[in-house]
Amino acid sequence: MTNEELSFRTKQALAAALKTALERKKLSKITVSELAEACQVNRKTFYYHFQDVYALFRWMLEQEAIDVVKNFDLVVDTEEALRFVMEYVDENKHLINGAFDSMGYEEIKRFFYNDLFSVLDGAISQGETELGVRLDPGFKKYLATFYTEASAGLLMEWIKSRDAYDKETVLENLLSIFKISMMAIISQKGCSEK
Numbered sequence: 304m305t306n307e308e309l310s311f312r313t314k315q316a317l318a319a320a321l322k323t324a325l326e327r328k329k330l331s332k333i334t335v336s337e338l339a340e341a342c343q344v345n346r347k348t349f350y351y352h353f354q355d356v357y358a359l360f361r362w363m364l365e366q367e368a369i370d371v372v373k374n375f376d377l378v379v380d381t382e383e384a385l386r387f388v389m390e391y392v393d394e395n396k397h398l399i400n401g402a403f404d405s406m407g408y409e410e411i412k413r414f415f416y417n418d419l420f421s422v423l424d425g426a427i428s429q430g431e432t433e434l435g436v437r438l439d440p441g442f443k444k445y446l447a448t449f450y451t452e453a454s455a456g457l458l459m460e461w462i463k464s465r466d467a468y469d470k471e472t473v474l475e476n477l478l479s480i481f482k483i484s485m486m487a488i489i490s491q492k493g494c495s496e497k
Contacts, residue, residue, distance in 0.1 A: 314352050316342045318363040321356070325397045330360055330405040357405060364402060364414055367395070382478055384422040385454065388415055389470050392462055399462055411462070412455045419458075420451040423481075430486055436493025446488060450481065 304312075320341035324333045333356055339349045353359040392399050402411045424447040431437055438446070457477060461468045 310352065313342070313344065313348065314359075314362060315366075317344075317349065317352065317359055318366065321359055321363060322398065325401045330356065330401045360401065360405065361410075364398070364410075367398070367414075381422055381426045381481060382474070384419070385474055385477060388419070388458065389461070389474060392458070393470070403462070408459055412459055415458065416451060416455055419454050420447055423447050423450045423454065426450075426481065427485065427489065430489040431493060434486070434490055434493060435496055436489060437496055438489060438493050442492060446485075450485070453477075453480075 317338055320338045321333065323341070324337065335346055335349050335356060338356070338359070339346050349359075353362065399411060402414070424443070427438070427443055427447055427450075431443075454477060457473065461470070461473050
């Protein structure tokens with residue numbers, strides 16, 4: 304096994320220990336010593352790989368994002384993508400809550416942003432094809448950004464107040480807004496293809 308592979312495995316073990324610890328307590332209360340002990344490595348090994356627990360947490364989120372992106376390649380429509388994100392959040396509540404507590408809204412939003420943008424940009428392209436029109440590229444990017452910001456913002460609101468918002472209702476409302484407004488905007492702002 305190469306040093307790179309060994310290093311990656313050590314990082315994965317530390318991330319797994321952090322994930323387990325997050326089920327019991329907040330990120331700010333987790334120490335390097337307890338993570339090192341859980342992985343049967345010393346503190347020096349931890350610090351060789353990460354500056355602090357927050358750096359490990361960021362790395363873990365990035366690795367989770369890579370896994371999410373791999374799965375997004377399989378997602379072909381907006382409903383599937385949004386459902387996938389919401390199910391991911393449900394399955395990883397302790398991670399997401401830990402991120403909110405320690406890193407705030409923007410860090411979590413960034414975690415999903417690029418993937419949501421790709422899906423929504425694809426939905427706009429699909430709308431263009433269905434209507435036989437093309438949007439100005441600058442406006443198309445603006446529209447994708449608008450819908451991504453709205454989706455990410457509503458997703459963050461749902462994460463913060465899961466008890467107040469039913470997942471299916473949030474999803475249904477988002478999809479209704481997208482289907483009605485997106486097609487109307489594309490129809491109005493698009494230029495006929497020649």
